[in-house]
Amino acid sequence: MSYEKIQESALSRFFDILNEKELRYCVLRNYLQIPRVIRNDVDFLVDENHLCDIKLTALDTFKKFGFYKIRETNRLGYHGLYLIHKSSQNIILLDFFTKLSKRWYSYANEDFILDSRVKYKSFYVATAECWAVTVLIKDLLTYGELLSKNKHLIGKEYNNVAINSCLDGIFDDETKRNISLVLSGSSTFCCKDSLFKQLKKQSSKNFIRYLKSRVIDCYGNLTHAKNHFVVIIGPDGCGKTTISDCLINELKDKPFSNPIHIPKNVNILPNLKNIKYFFRSIWNRESTLNDLLNEQKEVDKSKEFAVNSGMNVEHSSNVTLTIYPLWYGFDYFLGRAKLKKWKSEYKLVIFARYFYDYYYQLGYRDYPGWILDIIGIIVPKPDLIFYLDRDAEEIYSKKPELSISEIKSQQDRILKKFGKHNNFKVIDAREGIELTVKKIKKEILGE
Structure with missing residues (x-):
């Protein structure tokens, strides 16, 4: 009809x-x-x-x-x-x-x-x-x-x-x-x-x-102008990027003019990895910066679907461990104006990865929560946080980067940290991509 x-x-x-x-x-x-x-x-x-x-x-x-x-x-x-x-x-x-x-x-x-x-x-x-x-x-x-x-x-x-x-x-x-x-x-x-x-x-x-x-x-x-800045969280492999891309296609044009998906950072500050490889290229004159970056991309690609590849966390120094949340927390802080501009232009901004990942990722399990809370004060607050709730066994069967026990541990940390926040929404993502997207869409549009 x-x-x-x-x-x-x-x-x-x-x-x-x-x-x-x-x-x-x-x-x-x-x-x-x-x-x-x-x-x-x-x-x-x-x-x-x-x-x-x-x-x-x-x-x-x-x-x-x-x-x-x-x-x-x-x-x-x-x-x-x-x-x-x-x-x-x-x-x-x-x-x-x-x-x-x-x-x-x-x-x-x-x-x-x-x-x-x-x-x-x-x-x-x-x-x-x-x-x-x-x-x-x-x-x-x-x-x-x-x-x-x-x-x-x-x-x-x-x-x-x-x-x-x-x-x-x-x-x-x-x-x-x-x-x-x-x-x-x-x-x-x-x-x-x-x-x-x-x-x-x-x-x-x-x-x-x-x-x-x-x-x-x-x-x-x-209050209606809210719900334009959305963050999707969950363990690696739960479908954050896929769901974000599908949401953009679903909400394109109406009622939002041109929604965008930001994969990770606001990028006001340069990428710390690029800085690290830049100094490594100076120290090791046989390798250029592009060589080192391409080498790292190949390593990341080989790990993507490797069993338990996400469990092999590099043992970084305490200084390095401290710098990352501080650096990217400050990047999000400096990006307030950029985020405001995005909301004005695109009406809907979705982050599939955000500062909140530091609260539950394996590499930051022992990171002092009070430091993250202090940094979190200056980080822009999303209007809605969506947690994709899926069975750990299902996530592991689709993308076995983390062990089942680690996936469950991260899920527990997410619920413990964000469960009482008014803007936190648990989305049952067990019924497939299409139904999950529809559920999140209803929340964004306030149906």
């Missing part, structure tokens, strides 16, 4: 349920081709007492057709639901208004609009007079004139009593008369300043409510 058919079916079912529950709503404008065709969004006026039920009905109904929420906006008199279709990745916006207002000024009589609503096809809509009045005043207050795309509303036969009722309690009789003349095409005069002058007579309580709603919405947007 095409996305257009799915969208039409979902919206039709939503209307049916609203009608069955006798919830007060109406589509405000641009409803002639709904539900078959939707421009960018659907504007609803809803009874404030029914708002919660209507929003829950929308989420539940659209979920059954493959939609889920990616964002919600709440302001004074306005509540927006952004829903994305999981297969096509198309987004639909449902705008629910309980107040028709500009800034904190109400410009129409919402009760009259809901009371006078009429049935169109299978759903309720605002009358022609209410549609024209609300669009005209909204455009005048926002742009100082009626937008060209809305000029088709001018010159029609409207019921002046309905126009006046739509404006009752907000504008004086002279302004109502002017608005009626503009809509009939008999006059073009309707001053934005005079409209605002009358609106300013409204209670200052609306301003306080408006300010409060903006603060809450701002906070909501900040």
